[in-house]
Amino acid sequence: MASRKNQLNIFLADLAAMNIKVHNLHWNVTGSKFIIVHKLTEKLYKMFQLQFDEIAELMKMQNEMPLAAMADYLENTTIDEIESRDYSAYEVLQILDGDCDKIMQQAKKIRDEADKKDNFLVANKLEEYLEIYAKHSWMLRAMLQDDDLPIEMEEDEESDDE
Ligand SMILES: [Fe+2]
Numbered sequence: 001m002a003s004r005k006n007q008l009n010i011f012l013a014d015l016a017a018m019n020i021k022v023h024n025l026h027w028n029v030t031g032s033k034f035i036i037v038h039k040l041t042e043k044l045y046k047m048f049q050l051q052f053d054e055i056a057e058l059m060k061m062q063n064e065m066p067l068a069a070m071a072d073y074l075e076n077t078t079i080d081e082i083e084s085r086d087y088s089a090y091e092v093l094q095i096l097d098g099d100c101d102k103i104m105q106q107a108k109k110i111r112d113e114a115d116k117k118d119n120f121l122v123a124n125k126l127e128e129y130l131e132i133y134a135k136h137s138w139m140l141r142a143m144l145q146d147d148d149l150p151i152e153m154e155e156d157e158e159s160d161d162e
Helices: 007-028 034-061 070-076 089-116 120-143 151-157
Strands: none
Touching (some): 007 034, 007 070, 007 089, 034 089, 089 120
């Protein structure tokens, strides 16, 4: 259990989970904003894939063992999985916005601890990620200002509308 407590392994598991989750949203987004959200999610899953590899390699540089099995990622991630179904663009943005906050919190925790221990390798890398996440978080929040309503609300209000 001791190695499981490693914050970098939890973060690695989150990045692995996000890679799959964002692919789900990339494949299953529907509606008139399909192209823009399809392209945005592609950019995000490529970012998570790259960071996933970078964090594991950063761990190896420090003689730590990165988790490398799906079962271990599932056990350690703080990210909730979602089913494969159609998602409106609005739902996709809401999900991404929530997960972006979670990832930022994790990254900040690791950056702060690394800072205290004078571990500049980890602190600098996470600092770099935090800047990237802050930009994505801003863009997601800006896109959520749309007047589109979540699917559930549309269905409740116009249940017998064709
Ligand atoms: Fe794709």
